[in-house]
Amino acid sequence: MGLLKKLAGQSAIYGVSSILGKSINFLLVPLYTGYLPKEDLGSFTILYALIAFLNVVFTFGMETTFFRFATGKGLSPEKVYQNAQSLVTLVAILLGASLYVSAAPLSLLFDFPGKGHLFQWAAMILTIDALMAIPFAKLRLEGRSVTFASVKLINIFLNVGFNVLFIVIAFHIVSGDILPSLQPWVSQWYQPNWGVDYILLSNVLANFLILPLVWKLVGKWKFELKASLLNPMWHYAMPLLFMGLAGVTNEVFSRGLFEFALPEGFYPNLTSREAGGVFGANFKLAIIMSLIIQAFKYAGEPFFFQQAENKNNPQLFARVMHWFIIFCTVLMVGVAVNLDIIGSLFFQAEGYAIALPMVPLLLMGYLLLGVYYNLSIWFKITDQTQYSFYITFTGAVVTVVIILTLVPVFGFIGGALSTLGCYLTMVIFCYVTGQKHYPIPYQTKKDVTYLCLAFLFSYGGFWLDTGNTVLDFLLHNAIFLVFVAFIFYMEKKELYSLIKSIIKPKHAN
Structure with a gap:
């Protein structure tokens, strides 16, 4: 129980920071839907799908590789860090420079004529993210979860602050609504036709300002490339690179494919790119489950590697999985039955609620992704990382096939089914092998x-509609409480044991 409490404590710190950070970031959804046209949100969806895809290439599986070689190989963690960071830095600078000089042709390829600067900024975001990846991994390995969480929050505050400055404050100053004395100065640099441009620029500035702080907190870094250490790390990392590429296809690239798979005119009064913006905005409503998965991954990955030599680790891993599923299913039902309220709070323009029925599918999809993270520990601690590629490549194929076949038929629901079908396939494949x-x-x-049961309760609560807002709220949350009561009844012995383990130390004092 002590190890579970340790993992829960670490996850809670990462989780609180993620929840606070994403909640702050989540406030950008009403800002974007209120100030930007749907076409800009479609552009945002495509560009960040591309950034997420290339982010995997820039780090090429070295975060997980760092954990493995710094904990279970009898090597000096500091030596592993120096070499991993040196290799990632070298690769990131080379790739970033290549992307930067290719910005103009890329802007034409992705149908952003005259917007080459967007791809230059994307190159800068990717490079800086990669330069911080291994230092952040080192903080997690050292158990410095508070430091890690604090830096992440600073980065989010900066990003949100720049978004508000460029998209809201500067707009109102130029319009003459506020601070008229600043209007001449702001008008000199403000671009009224920039939407997604300011989103990327905010990201660049926030990352650039946070990089020196991250490096200072981690400590001195000496550039070092030792072939005898890097060769086995490279062989371990390569399957993880392909796993990451396939995984990001599953997780976010589907959002970029959506607008190309959707027939023009499928939704009245929406172009395919605008529909992509609606799809991407509703994807963000599943972010609550996503951030819990992220928090668990931050804490769980180093924890699993540190427990790899524990003879009781199979039983420990099973308990972690069980309680992870309990927590996430309760969260899923609680969010799903209140989606009507959540949607009305965060969509500040008409036309977004049309995609709300897809959100419970996304919640279950992200939950299954968390189950996969739990299951995947077997090939990481046994150094059989080639299975990571087989599993995630299969998931990527499922994603693309479902998007190309079901999006033209079911629209938004088809896009969400690609996420659910992908992660369900990966879970089954990973579990069996x-x-x-x-x-x-x-x-x-x-x-x-x-x-x-969580899936059934989620959709049951979501679709229940009496026409009375107050009555709907009460009935929806009654469904949630029934599910919680069922879980409590099934797990009462374990819950009593957990409560005793928490209270007992206090009595001992």
């Missing part, structure tokens, strides 16, 4: 039951 190579005694029947 993992139990053959590294058996873990998961509570499979109970966990699958909770997942299926």
